[in-house]
Amino acid sequence: MWRNLRILVLLLILLFVALNTYFDRVYATDWNIPLRVTVYPINGDGSEQAERFISQLSSDRFKHLEEFLAAEANHWGIKLEQPVSFRSAPQLRELPPALDPDANVLSAIWWSLRMRYWAWQSPELPGAAPDIRLFLVYHDPELTPTLSHSVGMQKGLYAVVNVFADRSMVGSNDVVTAHELLHTLGATDKYDPRTNQPLNPHGYADPTQQPLLPQTHAELMGGRIPISSTKSDIPESLRHVVVGPLTAAEIGWAQE
Incomplete structure (x- = not known):
């Protein structure tokens, strides 16, 4: 009996945490x-x-x-x-x-x-x-x-x-x-964790730019300004950063 009661209490706690997390997520991005x-x-x-x-x-x-x-x-x-x-x-x-x-x-x-x-x-x-x-x-x-x-x-x-x-x-x-x-x-990361290089296209501030590289800005979740296929720079301030379409969709600013 006591074992079943403990399991029930644990399940209720987990349900409360799950519902709380869900409503926090919805509220934070409406x-x-x-x-x-x-x-x-x-x-x-x-x-x-x-x-x-x-x-x-x-x-x-x-x-x-x-x-x-x-x-x-x-x-x-x-x-x-x-x-x-x-x-x-x-x-x-x-x-x-x-x-x-x-x-x-x-x-x-x-x-x-x-x-x-x-x-x-x-x-x-x-x-x-x-x-x-x-x-x-x-x-x-x-x-x-x-x-x-x-x-x-x-x-x-x-x-x-x-x-x-x-x-x-x-x-x-x-x-x-x-x-x-x-x-x-x-929002999810948009760079390769092995190299820290931003991923094209979602990790680039302007993936339609021609020529593509070097970029002048960083996509916020890409984290860096792509300079070449193997080199990228850390932005010195938010003046060199934008929020891209996929990131905007992930946080509720835009439709995917």
Whole structure:
């Protein structure tokens, strides 16, 4: 009897999580009202540089992200003046759960559950609860010249974004942040994970350009500006990035 009761409770919990995920997904991409995004800064390597950088972050630091998303959404027919609104939360002192690079499937599932709970219990700001939580983990480029892979999760609507604590890299940080934000809304990567080269046509900003290469802009989920068949550049800012047709369809801005 007790065994059957435990199984029933577990099934009800799983059903609740599945329904909650479904309705979160539908609500986040209907674009009837602006999405609320709360951003939590974290010192990723415990460095003085990252700590100082976080303490000096300005209140309008997400202006370029908001303007970029508004312009791209408008291009695809979304009439909201500000489709995504960012709010800054106080610095978190706890690092998110780490995923072992050699984790098996079960370990990855367990990490996903832990990460989702960790994101869910993050401190709330006054007012309405956020639709999406972004955790920006800052690193001193002198100590951490190569960043771990960032992750944006549609299930749970959160992202852990590894960025550099350096003013010269604010533009590229914005590109990575926008990329992971769109992952939470259902956008897929459009580059070859083995080479990081954008995939033609969906990973190209202008796949009809003649000659095709070099491109002048990056498709956001392609991640880079294709220069040749084997070389691509990281965009320095969102001024060199667009949202392509497939990505727009995946997040509800356009029809496939």
